[in-house]
Structures are given as structure tokens and as C-alpha cells.
Amino acid sequence: MAQSLGIPARMRIDNAANIYPASLSKHYASLYRMSVTLSEPVDLTCLQQALVTVSERIPTFRCELRSGAFWWHLNRMDKTPEVGPATPLSRFHFSDNGGFLYKVCADGNRIVLDVFHVLADGTGSETFLLTLTGEYLRLKYGLKISYSGKVLDPSETPDTGELEDSFKTVFAGRKGSLEKNVPAYHINGERLPSAGLRDIRVVMPLDALKGVCRRMDCTVTDLLTGMMLEALQKLYRADGDRKKVSSVLKVSVPVNLRPMYGSRSVRNFSSYVNLGLDVRSGYLQLDQLVRLVKMQKRTMLRPENLEPKIAANVELERNFAVRCLPLLVKKPVIDYINRHHGDNYCSQTLSNLGEIRLPEEMRPYVTAFDFILGRQRGNSGAVSCAGYDGNLVLHLSRNIFGAEFEQFFLDRAAALGILSEVSHQILA
DSSP, X not given: OTGGGTOOSEEEOOGGGGHHHHSOOSSOOOEEEEEEEESSOXXXXXXXXXXXXXXXXSGGGGEEEEXXXXXXXXXXXXXXXXXEEOOOSSOOOGGGGTTOSEEEEEETTEEEEEEETTTOOHHHHHXXXXXXXXXXXXXXXXXXXXXXXXXXXXTSOOOHHHHSOHHHHHHTTOOOOOOOOOOOOOOOOOBOSTTOOEEEEEEEEHHXXXXXXXXXXXXXXXXXXXHHHHHHHHHHXXXXXXGGSOOEEEEEXXXXXXXXXXXXXXXXXXXXXXXXXXXXXXXXXXXXXHHHHHHHHHHHTSHHHHHHHHHHHHHHHHOHHHHHSOHHHHHHHHHHHHHHHTGGGOSEXXXXXXXXXXXXXXXXXXXXXXXXXXXOSSSSEEEEEXXXXXXXXXXXXXXXXXXXXXXXXXXXXXXXXXXXXXXXXXXX
């Protein structure tokens, strides 16, 4: 099957994905959820047929994770994925899922996709879900879809550019240097039991949101990051244990690298910037925080500042001594580095997919798009969002009981006039 499509039966996982199997445990996996809400209940038969077709069109979604002697690999499977019932957003055992690294569920009017990050980043999974939705609508309603952007034509042969590890394609052979960071402030709180995850879904009208951004001369991501930093400042001020914790407040913002380097990969191809301040220099007002974030982001996204840290990770993976280490040794080392030099350097994460664009034929059938980050291992929670049909739908997920950070954020959104709907849910 794989060979008939000119697709390798075995692929090394991409450079960014190495941290995800290394941190995989009995109770934890780096997961996220996307869902499309339709105007009518989902037809399971049509969705199953669409899933079979689209998982061939994007064949990395027909792969299982395998451990080799030195690295992890994605191995093509002849099995077909199956649509399942609604499930919690929590660690699922791949062996019980046919080996697949994702799940597609039908939940009333929603098509729900849960993905293990080793398979793809948000942009890659968005492409899969939107293509799946397009194929479902074609089968269900006979739509003739104008395929474009992230809605691929399922009848086309998979392109090798979609399957490449763009980190190696772009950065192999470049010299780099690892980024220097300091530990950041982390929100204290009693952890939810086991793999518990709670979420607040927030709907923000895009017109009102963009109006505030115009007044502050910033992007939506700049504004949301500033609001998060303001909430972190309030928590830090109220923290009775301030002398024992870091005074550095940082929000980690993933950056999609595809537009910068012309990549079409549906795997992982993103980096990040850590934006924030050390409050020992003083507390800032929201407009000051937004200006600071805007300036930092502009500086950090310059090629001369962004590329060295990415090239350093690629160079490290290709190092002869590292390559020769058995995977049994690599796994705990990678996990240790990620635990102490990854989440340790940020207080929260903000992942913004941007505005979801669909072919006009699909828009009357799709009423909402949601994107939720799963339980975080090193931080108390995360913020994720996507814009569609005049609204930004934002999710504040957390693994602790207390919701003070979230409430500070919501209070600011209300004060800015960008809050229209709030709902709470237990995800796991």
C-alpha cells in the first residue's frame, strides 16, 4: 500500500517530535484536541468512509510509533482507522486504538480529533481535520468543493513535500547555539486527580477584538499574551511564597515555520518564542505589556535570532555521539532536558491557530471550530484559540482546582468589551 503511493514504509519522527515519546508515561501524553461543529448531527457511516479516504491522502495518519535501537520511527500500517464514540481528552493507549496516534470521534454535531503531538503540530492536524470535514460533506451532501489552503483534495496522490521532516530539509548543516533561559514563575495549586483536566470555553467577537488591537496597534496574539502576563502579575503579587519562586513571568507562544520557509509539511514544523518580563524591574499596565510583547516578538522572530536555536537542535540530533547512544539511554536524557529546560522556562503557553479559512461551499455546514491543549506536565494550564465565522473561540485548560489565573484573564476580557460567552467543562 505504502509503496504503491511512493511513500516510505518507515520514517524517522521529525526533529521536534523527539520530546513527545521521551515524555510519554502511563498517565501522560502530549495531546491536543480539535473539533468541527456541523449544522446537523454527524452521519457515522459517511464519517467512517471519509476517514478511510483522508487517512490515505495524508498517510502519516496511517502510522504507528515504533522504537528502534537508536531512534523512534513512524511505521506505516495496513489497518484502517475507525470512528469512535466521544471520549475524555486524556492519555489513550495506542495499542487499544489499533496503534493509531490519534482518535476521530463523533459527538452529536461535532467531529472531534485528538492527536498525540509526535504525529503533527496544530497546523498539520488542522489540515487533516478540515480535509476530513470536506470529504465528509462531499459524501453526505454531494458538495463540489473548491479545494484550497488546508482543505486538500482527497483524490490526489500524497506529495512528498507534505511528508518531509522540514527541520532537516531547511536546517541540516547549519551551525546553531542553544537558547539561554532562566526558570520562570509557575502557578501553584492543588492538582486535579490522575489525568484530570478542566476547561473554560470563551467566545470573543472578532470585530470587537480586532478593534481593541487596532487601538493598541498590535496583533490578536500580542493582546492575548499581554492579558495573560497581566493575570500572571496579579497571581505573583498575591503569592505568599514570592521569595522562593522566580520573578520571571513568561508566556510560550508556538510559531508556525511553514510560511517563513515555504514548507508544506503536515508533520511538526513549528518553533516558539518565550515572551514576558522580570517583575523585579516593576509591574506593567496592560498597554505596556502589549508593547513589550510586540517588541520582543519582532526581535525574536528575526532569522538571526530564531534560526540558531532550531539549527542547534537539528545539529544535536545529527551529532555522531548522540546518534550512537542507544534509545534506552536517550529517552531518559531527552525527558530530563525537556522537563528541566522546557516547561521550566515558561509560566503558561498560548497557541493561536489563527483564522480558519474554508471553501465557500463548506461554510454553511460548519458552525464552529475549537482547539484545546491537553493536560500540561510542567505547567498548571494553557490557552489555545482559533478564529472562525466572526468569533475567536478560546480555551483556558488547567490541571489544578483553582481558577484564579483564568478569572483574572476573563475579568480583563470583560473590561475590554471582548467577552460574549463563557462556559465551563470537565474534559478528563
